[in-house]
Amino acid sequence: MITLALSKGRIFDETLPLLAAAGIEVLDDPETSRKLILPTNQAQVRVVLVRASDVPTYVEHGGADLGVTGKDTLIEHGGQGLYQPLDLKIAQCRMSVAVRADFDYARAVRQGARLKVATKYTQIAREFFASKGVHVDLIKLYGSMELAPLTGLADAIVDLVSTGNTLKANHLVEVERIMDISSRLVVNPAALKLKQAAIRPLLDAFSQAIAQGTHAA
Ligand code: ATP
Ligand code: PRP
Numbered sequence: 001m002i003t004l005a006l007s008k009g010r011i012f013d014e015t016l017p018l019l020a021a022a023g024i025e026v027l028d029d030p031e032t033s034r035k036l037i038l039p040t041n042q043a044q045v046r047v048v049l050v051r052a053s054d055v056p057t058y059v060e061h062g063g064a065d066l067g068v069t070g071k072d073t074l075i076e077h078g079g080q081g082l083y084q085p086l087d088l089k090i091a092q093c094r095m096s097v098a099v100r101a102d103f104d105y106a107r108a109v110r111q112g113a114r115l116k117v118a119t120k121y122t123q124i125a126r127e128f129f130a131s132k133g134v135h136v137d138l139i140k141l142y143g144s145m146e147l148a149p150l151t152g153l154a155d156a157i158v159d160l161v162s163t164g165n166t167l168k169a170n171h172l173v174e175v176e177r178i179m180d181i182s183s184r185l186v187v188n189p190a191a192l193k194l195k196q197a198a199i200r201p202l203l204d205a206f207s208q209a210i211a212q213g214t215h216a217a
Contacts (some may be wrong), residue, residue: 002045002191002198005059005067007052011183014090015068022205044198056082056186065191065199071181072160076123083192085203086185089210093162095124097176100149105156105175109134118148119158128158128178146170 006012008030019026025041030049038047050058055069056077069077070091074084097117099105108115109132118139119125129136139154146166148154160181161167161174185206192199 002066002195002202003064004045004047005050005055005064006047007055007068008049009052010091011052011055011068011070012049014183015088018088018090018206018209021209022202024202053077059186059188062188062191064188065195066185066187066202068183069186070183071179072121072124074184074186076121078123079186081189083187083189084184085187086206086210088183088185088206089213091181091183093160093181095121095158095178095181096161096174097128097156097158097178098146098149098161098167098172098174099156101171101173103149103155108155115156116154117156117158118145118154120145121158124178125158128176146172 006015012030016026019040023042024045026038026047027040028035028038030038036049038049040046048058048064052070053073053076055067056074056079058064059067060081068088072095097105112135114135114137115129116139117125117129117136118141120141120143122138122140125136125138139148141148145157145159148157149172150170157172158178164174167174185203187199
C-alpha cells in the first residue's frame with residue numbers, strides 16, 4: 001500500500017490531474033465526504049487528508065509515504081528527512097512583503113527603523129530581512145495576515161500573493177517579492193527504498209505530465 005498525503009482545497013484539486021496521468025482516480029470527494037482516508041481506483045494507493053502545514057510532518061515520520069506541499073510550508077518545516085524529487089509546478093504564487101498604502105516602506109528601511117512584521121512564515125521572513133540587514137520584530141500569526149497592518153499590530157506582513165486581489169481589497173501594497181512558490185512532491189526516503197516498485201512509476205508519470213505542462217493552470 002502507498003499512502004499519499006494531500007491537503008483539501010487547491011493542493012488536492014491541482015494534484016488530481018497528475019494522479020490521473022498516473023492512472024489514479026480518487027474515489028471520494030473531500031468537499032462532500034467527511035472521510036480522511038480516501039480510496040482510489042488502485043487498491044494499493046490511498047490518499048490521506050491532512051492540514052497543509054502537516055503534510056511534511058506526516059511524510060517525515062512515515063504516516064504517509066509521499067505528499068504534496070507548498071515550498072513555503074516546506075521551508076517553514078525545514079525539509080529534514082524528506083526527499084524532494086519534483087517541483088510539480090502547481091499552486092503557483094509568490095511570497096511577498098506588503099504594507100499599508102500610506103506606509104513609506106522604502107524610507108523605513110533606509111532609515112534603519114525596526115520593522116514590526118506579522119506573518120505565518122517566520123522562517124522565510126527572518127531569513128529575508130536578515131539578508132537585507134533590516135531589523136525586524138516578528139509577530140507569528142496563523143491567518144488573516146492582511147488585518148495586521150490595518151489594526152496597528154504590525155507595519156508589514158509577509159504573505160502569499162497570487163492575483164493580488166486580497167491585498168487590494170484590504171488597501172495593502174506589495175513592496176517586495178521574496179520568492180516564487182509552487183508545490184513539491186515530498187517522499188519518505190525509507191518508503192522510497194522499500195516501496196520502489198510502486199513509487200517509481202508514480203514519479204515517472206508525474207515528471208512526464210509536468211514536462212508536457214498540461215496539468216497546471
Ligand atoms: P493550513 O491549513 O495548514 O494553515 P493553508 O491554509 O495555507 O494551510 P492552503 O490555503 O490550501 O493551505 O494552501 C496550500 C498551499 O497552496 C500553500 O502552502 C501555498 O504553497 C499555496 N497557495 C496558497 N495560497 C495560494 C494562492 N492564492 N494561489 C496559489 N497558491 C497558493
Ligand atoms: C492565500 C493567501 C492570501 C491569498 C492571496 O489565502 O494567504 O491571503 O491566498 O491570493 P490572491 O493574491 O489571489 O488574493 P487563501 O485563499 O488560501 O485563504 P486561506 O489562507 O484562508 O486558506
